[in-house]
Every structure is written in structure tokens, then in C-alpha cells.
Amino acid sequence: MKRRNFLTSAGLSIAAAGMPSGNAAPQQAASKPLDISEYEPKSMLRVKETLVARARFPVIDIHTHLSFSKKAVNGVQMSDERTFLGTPQELLAVMDRKNLAAMVNLTGGYGKGLEDAIARYDNAYPGRFYTFTEPWYSRFKEPNYPSFQASAIEDAHRAGAKGLKILKTLGLYLREDITSGKLVTVDDARFDPMWDACGRLKMPVAIHVSDPVAFFTPTDRFNERYEELNNHPDWSFYGPDFPSNAQILEARNRVIARHPKTQFIVLHVGNFAEDLENVSANMDRFPNMSVEIGARVGELGRQPRAARKFFDRFQDRILFGTDAVPHGDEFPQQVFNDKLYEIYFRFLETDDEYFDYAPARVPPQGRWRIYGIQLPDSILHKVYNQNAARLLGVPSPG
Numbered sequence: 474m475k476r477r478n479f480l481t482s483a484g485l486s487i488a489a490a491g492m493p494s495g496n497a498a499p500q501q502a503a504s505k506p507l508d509i510s511e512y513e514p515k516s517m518l519r520v521k522e523t524l525v526a527r528a529r530f531p532v533i534d535i536h537t538h539l540s541f542s543k544k545a546v547n548g549v550q551m552s553d554e555r556t557f558l559g560t561p562q563e564l565l566a567v568m569d570r571k572n573l574a575a576m577v578n579l580t581g582g583y584g585k586g587l588e589d590a591i592a593r594y595d596n597a598y599p600g601r602f603y604t605f606t607e608p609w610y611s612r613f614k615e616p617n618y619p620s621f622q623a624s625a626i627e628d629a630h631r632a633g634a635k636g637l638k639i640l641k642t643l644g645l646y647l648r649e650d651i652t653s654g655k656l657v658t659v660d661d662a663r664f665d666p667m668w669d670a671c672g673r674l675k676m677p678v679a680i681h682v683s684d685p686v687a688f689f690t691p692t693d694r695f696n697e698r699y700e701e702l703n704n705h706p707d708w709s710f711y712g713p714d715f716p717s718n719a720q721i722l723e724a725r726n727r728v729i730a731r732h733p734k735t736q737f738i739v740l741h742v743g744n745f746a747e748d749l750e751n752v753s754a755n756m757d758r759f760p761n762m763s764v765e766i767g768a769r770v771g772e773l774g775r776q777p778r779a780a781r782k783f784f785d786r787f788q789d790r791i792l793f794g795t796d797a798v799p800h801g802d803e804f805p806q807q808v809f810n811d812k813l814y815e816i817y818f819r820f821l822e823t824d825d826e827y828f829d830y831a832p833a834r835v836p837p838q839g840r841w842r843i844y845g846i847q848l849p850d851s852i853l854h855k856v857y858n859q860n861a862a863r864l865l866g867v868p869s870p871g
């Protein structure tokens with residue numbers, strides 16, 4: 474019998490024999506199972522803590538969400554009207570404190586909603602906000618959809634949109650009958666004219682397809698993101714109803730290969746930050762592919778040596794982004810506030826060790842902590858704004 478088991482059974486038998494509870498209680502408490510959701514271990518490690526209150530260079534955050542469609546059905550946007558999540562004034566206060574030159578609102582929508590978003594942010598505060606358009610999926614069933622969608626990109630460009638955003642709707646929610654039927658694949662030819670229009674107009678495509686690879690495996694005791702999936706069961710794409718992570722990324726790669734004149738920014742490190750070798754191989758294959766790091770400092774920061782090499786190697790094609798959403802307290806890894814930016818800056822600029830990747834009671838995406846990669850100034854400058862400025866066709870903010 475192992476010593477711990479021996480003590481436990483001894484403790485129980487002592488209690489049963491009616492010994493004073495003062496002796497038995499600590500051993501009984503130690504043997505009681507603890508619900509994982511109540512476990513909040515405090516690290517006893519004493520390590521350097523650097524507060525990076527302002528980024529070293531002005532930042533363009535290429536991945537934020539300041540507006541959403543007023544109506545969505547089964548994960549598909551059905552209305553061109555927008556709900557706005559933050560006033561420019563409250564956003565600018567945080568931006569000025571953190572040295573954020575500009576925020577890119579990826580979910581700008583289309584039609585009237587897009588015009589409203591551009592008027593509210595981009596036109597009211599030139600150079601501080603940029604807006605992307607999105608596909609008009611509610612019209613997907615119309616026979617002329619491919620050419621309609623391409624001309625909608627031209628309209629959006631005229632209205633001032635800087636790029637096109639693809640949510641994971643494509644590949645995981647959009648179906649033949651829009652909200653029902655067979656899933657439409659990421660490389661469906663009906664979108665080819667849309668991708669081409671973006672290339673012609675120099676509008677980069679910020680594309681989020683698939684999701685963390687753990688979301689495609691069973692939500693069980695082996696799943697490294699068990700608590701997150703348990704909190705959000707609708708984030709699981711495991712099972713026969715969905716393609717695999719690999720199938721979605723292969724379809725995405727076929728799109729990138731077919732449209733070499735279109736720039737693709739694969740969001741969330743291409744949704745495969747768990748395998749930087751794979752991402753690197755795709756970066757080598759596709760010169761028209763860049764990556765964005767939003768909501769993946771938890772992945773990059775737990776493999777700091779591989780991440781640092783990745784930044785060295787692809788320093789001209791990595792963009793700063795956070796996936797920040799004002800007032801979205803539900804997902805601490807992406808709430809737009811000072812603390813969120815301080816974590817990203819700490820990860821990129823310092824060699825601090827073993828710190829939280831999100832301002833949260835427990836790490837929300839998996840129970841681990843991260844390490845800084847201390848990028849040199851030349852790379853920081855590119856990642857913070859130069860790479861984004863080049864793709865957006867705007868001046869570097871300094």
C-alpha cells in the first residue's frame with residue numbers, strides 16, 4: 474500500500490472510532506474530491522512581473538468586433554442591420570492609454586449596416602478605426618449569387634470597407650438552404666468571384682475557418698479544453714455532423730492556392746497554433762498568406778521557443794490582433810479592456826515566465842500559463858503595425 478493511501482484509510486478509521494475530530498478532520502478534508510470548477514491553485518513561483526502599460530510602438534489591432542448583425546439564425550447572419558457594442562469615445566480612451574493607433578472592426582456587415590458602421594467609426598475618427606465587410610449569406614440561394622456577391626464587394630469598397638471578413642459560418646454553419654441542409658464547403662466555387670474581387674481591389678481577406686483542434690475531439694477527460702467546452706457545449710464540433718479540423722483547413726488551403734493575387738490573413742494563427750510546423754509549412758507554400766494572433770497567446774505562449782522561431786521566420790507576415798469585443802464579459806480572453814492588451818504586450822515584449830494569458834479566475838481556454846518571447850524592436854514594429862499597414866494600404870502610424 475502506498476503511504477498516501479495508508480494515511481487516508483487510517484484517517485477514516487480513526488474518525489470512525491470516535492477520535493476527537495481535531496485530529497481526523499484535516500486528513501478527511503484532504504481526501505475529499507474537489508470539483509474541478511472550484512480548483513483555483515495559486516502559483517507559489519516567485520518570478521519577475523513586468524507591467525507593460527503601453528505598447529512599444531503604435532499598434533494596429535487587426536482583429537476586433539465592434540458590431541454584429543441584429544439577427545442570426547443557426548449561426549448565419551440574416552440582417553444587414555447592426556448592433557453596436559461600444560461608443561467611439563469609450564474605445565478611444567483605452568486606445569490612447571495602451572498606444573493603440575487603430576482598431577479594425579472586422580464584423581462590419583454589408584449594405585446599410587456597413588455604411589452605418591463606417592460612418593460611426595471610420596469617418597468620425599479617421600485613421601483610428603477601419604471596417605471590413607462580410608458576405609451577404611442571406612442571399613446565397615439566389616441564382617446569381619456568385620456575381621451578386623462580387624459586386625457587393627465592389628460596393629463595400631466604394632463605401633470605404635478595407636477588407637473582407639469570413640467568420641467560421643463558412644465551413645461550420647452555412648448550409649445549402651442557408652440555415653438547413655448540407656454544409657457548404659469553404660472552397661465552394663460559388664465564392665470564387667468574391668475572392669477574386671478582393672484581390673482586384675486589394676482588400677485583404679481576414680478568414681476564420683475551423684476552430685481549436687480540441688473542439689473537434691470528444692468533450693471528455695482527455696480533452697485539454699474540457700472546462701471551456703463544458704461551459705460552452707455549442708462550441709464542440711465533434712461528431713458525424715461536422716467535417717474534421719483538417720478537412721476544413723485543407724479546403725481553406727485550396728482557396729488560398731486558387732487565388733494567389735488575393736491576400737489572406739488567417740486569423741487565430743490559422744486555427745492551428747497547436748501545430749506551428751503545419752502553419753509554417755502553409756506559410757512557405759502560400760506567399761499570399763499572413764497570420765494573426767488573436768485569442769492564441771495562450772497557445773503561442775506555452776511553446777515560447779517554437780513561437781519565437783515562428784516570429785523570427787515570418788516576421789513580415791504576422792499581425793497583431795486580439796479578437797477584442799467591448800463589454801463581452803463572457804469570454805475573458807477577448808474582453809476589450811486595459812488588462813487584455815497588457816497581457817499581449819507582456820507576451821510579445823518581455824521574458825516574463827509563467828503568467829496568465831487571460832484576465833480570469835481560472836485560465837479559460839485550458840489550465841496552463843505562458844511565457845514571454847521578448848521580440849526585438851525590429852520585429853515588434855512589424856508585428857505591431859507595419860505588416861498590417863501594408864496589407865490595409867494605410868500609412869504606418871509610427
Ligand SMILES: [Zn+2]
Binds near residue numbers: 538
Ligand atoms: Zn474574431
